Amino acid sequence: MAQERTLVSFDWAIKYLLKNKADYVVLEGFLTTLLGKEMKIKSLTDGESSQSGPGDKINRVDILAEENNGSLILIELQFTPELDYYHRMLFGSSKAIVNHMGKGMPYSTVKKVYSINIVYFDLGGGRDYIYHGTTTFKGLHYNDILELSPKQREEFAKLEVKDIYPEFYILKVNQFKDSVQSKLDEWMYYFKNSKVEPGFEAPGLAEANELLEYARLSVEDQRAYDWYEDKRRSADSSVYTAKLEGKAEGLAEGKAEGILLVARQMRAEGFASAVISKMTGLSDEEIERL
Secondary structure (H helix, E strand, O other), X not given: OOOOOEEOOHHHHHHHOXXXXXXXXXXXXXXXXXXXXXXXXXXXXXXXXXXXXOOOOOOEEEEEXXXXXXXXXXXXXXXXXXXXXXXXXXXXXHHHHHHOOOOOOOXXXXXXXXXXXXXXXXXXXXXXXXXXXXXXXXXXXXXXXXXXXXXXXXXXXXXXXXXXOOXXXXXXXXXXOOOOOOHHHHHHHHHHHOEOOOOOOOOOHHHHHHHOEHHHOOHHHHHHHHHHHHHHHHHHHHHHHHHHXXXXXXXXXXXXXXXXXXXXXXXXXXXXHHHHXXXXXXXXXXXXXX
C-alpha cells in the first residue's frame, strides 16, 4: 500500500459513496471499532435530504443509520463552531426517537439511539479527543446505581438502564495528535488526514482505502468532490476571517461591509445568532437587521 495514497474526506464519502448497501462495510467497520461490538447496517438515510441546494448545510453532515436489531445511529460531522452544539446533540437524538414512534405504540418500543458526533473544532473543555456519555441513576443516600429488575431485563432484552437511553460519542478530530495507539486512533487519523497508512488494521479501513481513493473516482465525482471541498474551505475561511476582524478591528467603518457580508453568509447557512455574534462582533440587533 503506497503511503502517499490520499482518500476523499469521510464526510463526503458517507454522503455520496456509501449509499450503496454493498459499501456499508466501511461505515460498519468504523461503528464496530467505536462501539466495541459488531455492527450491521440495515439502512442508511441522509438527514439533510430536505435542503434546497447542495451547499445549504455545507458545514454539517447528518446521517441516520439503522442497525439490524433496530437501534438508530445518528452520525453528525461539524466543521465550524456552534456554541449550542451540546443542545443540538440532545435535540437530534430526541427527534430520531420521536420520528420512529408510531401513534399508539407503547413506550417499550422506543429505539436505542447512538449519537456519534465527529467535530473539527474544540467543543467545550477537556483534554481528551474521544468522549462517551451514558445515562445512569445514582442514589442520593446510598450512592448505589439504579438497575433493571430481572423482569425488565427479560422483557426489554436490556442488561442495564443505560442500554435504554441514548448514548453520545464526541470525537474531537483536531484534538487528535496523530499518535496512533489503537484501531480507533487509526480511524481518527483518517478523519484528520484523509489517509490510511501502511499497517493500519482497523475494520473498514482496508475497504475505505480501495473505495475512497480520489484517483479512482470518475471525472464527474472528482469534480463534485473538488467543488465540495472548495465550498467547505470557503465557509471555514469566512468564519475565521470574521473572527479575526471582529476581534482586531471591531466594526470600524472600513471593515464593516466585509463583516456584514460574512454575517449574511453565515445567516444564510443557518448559523445561530449567538454564533454569528461571537464570530463577527455584531450585536443581536445588528444581526436581526441583516
